[in-house]
Amino acid sequence: MSRRPLTARGGVRAAGVAVFACLALMTGVLFARTQTDTGPRGGTVSADRPSAPSTVGAGGAALPRASARASASASASPRPSASPNALPSATVRASKSPTVKKPPAAGPGERTMTLVNRLDQTIWPAIAADPVHPVKATGWVLPPGGSLSFTIPDHWDVRVWARTGCDFDAAGNGHCLTGDCGHFQCGRTWGEFPSTLAEFNLNAWTGMDFYDVSLVEGNNLPMWINSSGGTSHDKIDANGCSAAGCTHDANATCPAKLQRIRDGHVVACLSACLVFKTDQTCCTGPNAARPQCVPSSWPVNSAAVFKKAEPFAYSYVNDDETSVLTCSGECDYRITWGAST
Numbered sequence: 001m002s003r004r005p006l007t008a009r010g011g012v013r014a015a016g017v018a019v020f021a022c023l024a025l026m027t028g029v030l031f032a033r034t035q036t037d038t039g040p041r042g043g044t045v046s047a048d049r050p051s052a053p054s055t056v057g058a059g060g061a062a063l064p065r066a067s068a069r070a071s072a073s074a075s076a077s078p079r080p081s082a083s084p085n086a087l088p089s090a091t092v093r094a095s096k097s098p099t100v101k102k103p104p105a106a107g108p109g110e111r112t113m114t115l116v117n118r119l120d121q122t123i124w125p126a127i128a129a130d131p132v133h134p135v136k137a138t139g140w141v142l143p144p145g146g147s148l149s150f151t152i153p154d155h156w157d158v159r160v161w162a163r164t165g166c167d168f169d170a171a172g173n174g175h176c177l178t179g180d181c182g183h184f185q186c187g188r189t190w191g192e193f194p195s196t197l198a199e200f201n202l203n204a205w206t207g208m209d210f211y212d213v214s215l216v217e218g219n220n221l222p223m224w225i226n227s228s229g230g231t232s233h234d235k236i237d238a239n240g241c242s243a244a245g246c247t248h249d250a251n252a253t254c255p256a257k258l259q260r261i262r263d264g265h266v267v268a269c270l271s272a273c274l275v276f277k278t279d280q281t282c283c284t285g286p287n288a289a290r291p292q293c294v295p296s297s298w299p300v301n302s303a304a305v306f307k308k309a310e311p312f313a314y315s316y317v318n319d320d321e322t323s324v325l326t327c328s329g330e331c332d333y334r335i336t337w338g339a340s341t
Helices: 019-036 272-276 302-309
Strands: 110-117 124-127 147-153 157-163 197-205 208-214 223-228 259-262 265-269 325-328 332-337
Touching: 147 197, 208 223, 223 325, 265 302, 272 302
Parallel strands: 110 332
Antiparallel strands: 110 147, 124 157, 157 197, 197 208, 208 325, 223 332, 259 265
């Protein structure tokens, strides 16, 4: 499901990989799994979560205002995490295992999305809006230990990511160290790469959702996704581990040629495509076909780095077999930024 890489200018390098093309390749395996893995949910997200208070606006969005200040403790980001006048207050206590407040009740044709920050720095989650199936906000702020929930519509087809090192003015304009879209509310604007992506296509086929974590565009933060409330077994546990392994920060093991360094810190790990910009490393042109898209032939094998850090995630564009996750039965989702402990 992961889309083809984009250039630094934001143009499409190749047509996106449609969900139904993915289905043509994997329907037999994935559909069989969702039919045999029925039963009680394996995920840990439930409707009876302990609450962690936070100050948010409509739709779960924390809105910039001139007189507000983030109250989280000092961020681990290499630069200040917020302008004093940019962000609202947030009273969630920092914690490596944050509690998650009870989500809003989803109505007919809606699901619940929960965002959780298990990092020791403030992050700014964002969505590039799906204009056909909109949500009330496309930008938020989460201090360490913070969480928030909002409802999402069926047939939602979007990417979710988190920005770091952001500084916004009272009007919500500004920039971020990674994942930048130029505004607190990203609207329909994609964030800059490299950024770790959560990708969703809900009710894509016979009531089945497809979702994944993608490092195809590079990594800025470790991330995992849990599902709940449906009839399919969640293959990722509450600590970000799967049968293939647990979640680690790819920045910590990023080869020097792929590192993005700011103020002496590695803030992101680029894909080989973003660094070398060739058909070979981007799997485009003569290398678009699966047999010609061979990460081991790249000058630096970023796919191997990403797969070791997050075994369940897309490490490059053709990494379908172990990276497409499914859920049937009107599932809810939780995105967690953090590393397994």
